[in-house]
Amino acid sequence: MENLKAINSIGKLKDFVREIKDFPKKGINFKDITPLLADPKAFAFAIDGLVNRYLSQKIGYVVCIEARGFVIGAPLAYRLGAGVIMVRKPGKLPYECSSLSYDLEYGSATLEIHKDALKKDDRVIIADDVLATGGTALAAINLIEGFGAKVIDAAFLAELSFLNGADKLKPHKVNSLLKFDY
16 A cells, blocks of 8 residues: 555545535535546555455456546456446447436436446446435446346445435445545
8 A cells, every 4th residue: 555655645535626616506516536536646545445345356347437437447447357347328339238217316317338248147346436316326236237247336436425325325335435424
């Protein structure tokens, strides 16, 4: 954990997350992780902090949720020796897809995954940047389980715990590196 020492010498990891008031709409305080991603030591520390939980779990795939989930999931997969599978918005994947529509706190959305992405009993973790209400992560879980694959965990850089998204994902485990209570 060489990076742990480096990040402790430059401040807490939460210090790299800035809050943008009234984004994307009035009343929402957006947690912006881009400063954390831009700092090599903070980013390395974050990935190390997430990956350690899975090193002995024989994870076959990291399913990354569009779009910032790609940034978190790809280095996790690399460190785990696992494959990367993308879950995207409709029309973004080139092959035949399975899709699932779901409701969000302010509308609805659809996710797609290639029909041949997973098979029965594959061991996967889901990766995304922030867990908010849990709707998108739950939709990804439902898509994955439709293949008969096993969701071992859902990994997030940050969790907005006051929105109770982890409760929505039960009985699946949630691994959030940072938790924000406000």
